C-alpha cells in the first residue's frame with residue numbers, strides 16, 4: 001500500500017525524521033510517501049500556526065488523492081484539519097494524536113502525554129475531550145522544548161523531556177506515555193529503554209492503523225459528517241477549491 005505521510009510544517013528535517021520512523025515499522029509491502037508543504041509555518045505550536053498550515057495541508061491531501069494513495073497521515077500532534085481532510089479524501093486519514101490515544105488506551109488504564117511548549121497543553125486537552133479519551137489520560141505535561149529544537153536535541157533538553165515522563169509516571173500515575181510531537185518519533189527507542197512504561201509515538205501508531213484499515217478494506221464513511229465538501233464558488237487564492 002501507499003501511505004502519504006504529511007508533515008504540515010515546513011521543516012524538511014522533521015519530515016525526514018518522521019519518515020525514517022515510519023519506514024522502520026511499515027510492512028515490506030508498504031511504501032511511505034513523505035509530503036512537506038511549501039507554504040506554512042516552520043513549526044506548529046499555536047492556533048494561528050495550525051490554521052495557517054491547514055490550507056496547504058489540504059492541498060497536499062488533494063495531491064495525494066490524485067496520486068491514488070491508500071491512506072493519508074497528518075503528522076502533527078494537533079491533528080490539524082483532520083475533519084476537513086476526511087471530507088476531502090477517498091482514502092482513510094489518520095491524525096497522529098488520535099492514533100496514539102487509541103493505541104495507548106489499549107495497553108494502559110491511563111496514559112500520560114508529554115509534549116513540547118506549555119501553550120500547547122490546552123490543545124492536547126481539547127483533543128482528548130473531542131476523541132473521548134479524557135478518562136484514559138492521567139495528565140498532559142510540557143517539556144517546554146520548542147518544536148524546532150527537537151531537530152538537534154541537546155542532552156539537557158532530552159533530560160527535561162525524560163524528567164517530565166518520569167513525573168507523569170511517578171506523580172500522575174501514567175501507565176504509558178504518549179509523545180506529543182511528530183518530531184519526537186526518533187526518541188521512542190531511547191526513552192523505551194530508560195523508562196519503565198510503554199512509550200507511544202503517533203507517527204508509528206498511525207502507520208500501523210493505516211495498514212490495518214487498508215488490510216480490512218475499511219475507508220472513511222461518506223454517509224454523514226465526513227461526506228464530500230459542498231460544491232460552491234471559492235474566491236481569490238482559494239478558487240481552485242470551487243466550481
Ligand code: 2AL
Nearest residue numbers: 043044076077116181182
Ligand atoms: C507539533 C508537531 O507534531 N509538529 C509541529 O510542528 N508541532 N506538535 C506540538 N505539540 O508542538
